[in-house]
Amino acid sequence: MFDTNKALNTLPPGVPGWPVCRGCRIAMWALPYGAWVTVGSATVLSCEVGAAEREFAERNVRNAQRVMQLGFGGLPPGARAEQVAAHALRSLQPLLPAAATLWSFKNDNQDPWLRVTQTRRAVPLFLARVDGNAELRLGWLLLQRSLTRRDKNGQVTTSGPAEAARLLFEAEDGRSRSLISQLHYLLQDPDRAWRARDRAALSRLAFTYAEEVLGMKTDLKPVATVIADWIEHGSGSPRGRLAEYRSVALNDYRLGALLLQAHFRLTLDGREVGAQPQHWEPLIQQRPRAWEQRMLLAAHVLELLRERGVAVNDKAEEEVDDPVEQLLQKSVFDDEMGPA
Numbered sequence: 001m002f003d004t005n006k007a008l009n010t011l012p013p014g015v016p017g018w019p020v021c022r023g024c025r026i027a028m029w030a031l032p033y034g035a036w037v038t039v040g041s042a043t044v045l046s047c048e049v050g051a052a053e054r055e056f057a058e059r060n061v062r063n064a065q066r067v068m069q070l071g072f073g074g075l076p077p078g079a080r081a082e083q084v085a086a087h088a089l090r091s092l093q094p095l096l097p098a099a100a101t102l103w104s105f106k107n108d109n110q111d112p113w114l115r116v117t118q119t120r121r122a123v124p125l126f127l128a129r130v131d132g133n134a135e136l137r138l139g140w141l142l143l144q145r146s147l148t149r150r151d152k153n154g155q156v157t158t159s160g161p162a163e164a165a166r167l168l169f170e171a172e173d174g175r176s177r178s179l180i181s182q183l184h185y186l187l188q189d190p191d192r193a194w195r196a197r198d199r200a201a202l203s204r205l206a207f208t209y210a211e212e213v214l215g216m217k218t219d220l221k222p223v224a225t226v227i228a229d230w231i232e233h234g235s236g237s238p239r240g241r242l243a244e245y246r247s248v249a250l251n252d253y254r255l256g257a258l259l260l261q262a263h264f265r266l267t268l269d270g271r272e273v274g275a276q277p278q279h280w281e282p283l284i285q286q287r288p289r290a291w292e293q294r295m296l297l298a299a300h301v302l303e304l305l306r307e308r309g310v311a312v313n314d315k316a317e318e319e320v321d322d323p324v325e326q327l328l329q330k331s332v333f334d335d336e337m338g339p340a
Contacts, residue, residue: 045101046103048098052100056088082117099118101118103115118172120213139205143202144161146160148163180210181292187203206295214292216293218293223297228301245298252294
């Protein structure tokens with residue numbers, strides 16, 4: 001922060017910005033040493049809208065007061081700065097795009113580091129849309145629940161809401177998990193028997209994030225229809241063909257080879273194939289963000305199979321009591337950030 005145009009560094013002198021004396025700078029660097037809960041690190045939020053920065057600071061002050069009164073046990077397990085930042089972004093006006101950046105830095109004289117993560121400008125709009133749509137809220141709650149980890153005593157060791165909020169931030173060095181990839185692996189996980197409604201909610205969440213935040217407008221339905229037709233009507237069992245597709249879904253060349261095979265198979269069987277070369281192109285090329293489109297394609301395929309009633313697993317759906325149902329009656333962002 002002291003090396004940006006927002007602050008006047010001690011070197012070189014005379015640079016325009018906010019004046020920061022040497023003593024203040026030393027005090028700021030020393031601050032993390034006294035913050036035991038952060039293990040010697042500190043986090044700074046910068047946002048295009050000052051209201052988000054104020055909300056971030058105020059909420060952290062309230063958390064600090066809670067620690068002073070109740071000890072560190074008063075904090076939610078697995079609390080993260082991304083949670084507080086996401087809450088601050090969600091508090092903005094729904095029609096006000098704004099990007100935010102988190103600087104997390106540590107200086108312990110042994111292994112100092114600086115980690116920079118940021119959100120895209122459309123994230124506040126995405127959060128508002130999730131909060132206002134029951135299906136998207138269900139998808140977000142399922143994502144949170146899947147990311148929650150507990151010990152053998154049932155105590156939360158990893159907070160699902162905190163990890164879900166973390167997925168909204170992209171690391172500057174590219175070393176961060178993607179919300180799209182997390183949803184893809186959830187939908188593709190063979191050990192999870194999703195109910196039809198749950199699978200649809202997770203798919204809708206992925207499509208909405210891709211459209212609202214990433215700005216993806218690619219029409220994936222023609223190619224998804226080809227693959228779904230091949231899975232449903234090709235030789236062998238639908239489950240076996242789905243497994244074959246799953247093994248190549250994220251590889252550009254192997255996916256192209258499977259599309260070629262499916263295209264010929266359907267054509268020889270006299271079935272109509274609607275996908276044209278321009279529909280294939282963004283999925284079989286090696287270019288930035290193509291992997292996200294291939295993940296979204298898989299979600300489309302699974303959604304089409306669900307709509308058609310194609311059986312691809314041995315586990316029958318069971319309607320069971322689900323605590324998620326009760327949580328859907330309120331905002332999914334109220335409790336996840338911890339009480340104010």
